Amino acid sequence: MTQTDHVGPVGTATAEGSGTPAGSDVPSLAAPPAARTSGARSPDHGSRLAALDGLRFLAALAVVFFHFVGQAPVTVENIWGRPYQALFPDSHGYFAYGRLGVDLFFLISGFVICMSAWGRSPRDFFISRVTRLYPMYWIGVVVSAAVIYLVDTPFGHPNPRVVFANLTMLQKPLGVDDLDSVYWTLWPELCFYLTFAVVVWKGLTYQRVAIFCGIWTVAAVLAPAAHIPLLTLLVNQNSAPYFIAGIAFYLMHRFRSTPLLWGIVLMSWLLALHFLLSPNGGRVNWDAWSPWRGWLVLVITVFFALIAAIALGWTSRIRWRWLSVAGTMTFPLYLLHDVIGMTIVYRYGDRVDPRVLVVSSVAGLVLLAYLVHRFVERPMALRMRRWLNSASFGLEAPEPRRR
Template sequence: MLNQIRTVTESPRETVLAPSLIPTPVGLTRPKRLHALDALRLGAALMVVVYHYLARGGGWPTPVQQLFPETFRIASYGYLGVQLFFLISGFVICMSAWGRPVKDFFVSRVVRLYPAYWFAVIATTVTVTVIPGGRRHLPWNDVLTNLTMLQQPLDVRHVDTVYWTLFTELRFYLLFSLLAWWGLTYRRVLLFCCVWGAATPLVAASGDGLLRLLLIPEYSWFFIAGMAFYLMYRFRPNLMLFGIVGFCYCASLAPTIDEWKQLDFLGDRPAWPVTVLLAAFFGVMTLAATGKLSGIQWKWLPIAGALTYPLYLLHQVIGWELFTLFSPHVSPWPLVTSVFAGMLVLSYGVHRVVERPLSRCLKRNLARL
């Protein structure tokens, strides 16, 4: 059995030259699906929704600080859900690509990202078009460009500004696909983490350019830490991996707090909760990576995790448009609650009616290429 594991996770050269440096895989003792990650993904999405509805605001005739004075300051930290998404992404992408050819990795990303995204672009555009008094929809040629998910590098406005994170994910996928093409082993992923981490401060200090665009210095620490967490999960924790994770946490504080300072429309707020929340994210991921959360097997969590992506794509602009339409007639809290519940129902419907069948169709046809 151990020899079978080695053939999947190690190259022959690694096994011959340094078998003692390669931790023994424990993947066969781990559950095939880590339900705790579904819970974390849902938590990250809810943080972003709360931030956009109760802190950033949009569609309300009155400043959101006045409408929700008690929750505004807490909700203003919800933007950090994006950092949690990136941390989880490093883990999940490493897990999903391990032992698979690059073609399968490419297909899995296309069928995961595009069906719900296409629906969200169309649904958001239609909503903006039919509801009077709100935002103006983009020119149709810009809407079509948005369907590629490449509007940001093509200098075209987003149909919904939450889409900016998708281009960040695409850049991570591009980098990771190069590693997957080389072949995923413990030592190669570890080397990739170290090289990317070493290059990040260099490109961050060099100004704009192709390398900065590719290496994502503002968020690379979260992807790197996520990959290190997966190595812990698959091969057991060790001092090297804990060192990478700790280094990533400390290094991520500066760009994250800098981003926090740029959100000046939220007013004067302390920065220490940013440090605490990031520590909590890294802490719970440590529990997941070391198997402490593997006992969580609640059956509803995969469904909750499936709602995350459609909810993230649909909630902001459509929610703001509904606030514009109904705020003259409905009190703020009942309206927010109703819109939030409606977004959850819509997200579930998109997952069942759009995402699942279209993903199967895409996967079946792309597999023939």
């Protein structure tokens, strides 16, 4: 099965309710007071979410254009049938940075998952994550499988067991290829949910969340070095710094910035750059892409700065509703764009002007993402949420069926 470059963000978090700020009894990790004075930042998060949704949509578009224009030269030639020099000689190098959009998504995910979990029970957290992630993911797998098996695509015809394994979202630990290369981001998200659920189970407080950030940072560094396979699989070393920084930024947003939180962010930024620039074990294939390292440092630093601006309340006046609408399209756009988009390019790349094909395809995919979210994903998620809310999660036997 031919795979495109493995990159793509996943937008899996929504602005769900938050509870009352909880503090800590430990002086060294005591929560700073939440902003309550006139003109200060408020625990009300609604005004900030528009900025997060806007960033999430921009990150998704960056990845979409990366797949159309900026992939490795050999991948571009396999998909388009021509080298990138004949297609996008001037823009290819710029759109190649779109692969970094996934890092911005992980930052946003750490911020918003922490926010959405605050004040929730483990049951509510489980239901909110399952119904946010799986319905659209199943739709994406079914659509991608239909395209791959029924249409002439550059992806070959994988063994059907690949589809069944992918439907579980556990293909990485199962040792099975992703049906669509963009699915690789879902495993780090799942691991984040799994580990953070422990803190949710204990009850979210400033102290516990800060300690969680510290433990995860240490584990991400030590687990691979100590050759602990299970822990290495769970901590996701390359993506962990972004999630951790996002969590710390949310604590700044909910309470106030402190030296401790800035220390967590600084350490995460340094580790993110270390892993990104690493010649061995990093996420970037330097044989296929060799950008100036300074641009990578700048882009990642800008990502951190943007989330910092939101955390500190500098974007509180951005409340445009269309940004929130764009945010709802992010996950469908991410899951549907690669197989469908690359198939369109594979079939029509030699018949249509490349720029016209890219612009029209992206516009069509954005429209498709909106329609799928509005008429398929959202109704499916609502029904699933109602069903899970009425279900028992205990080990006791359900009531016998009446005959």
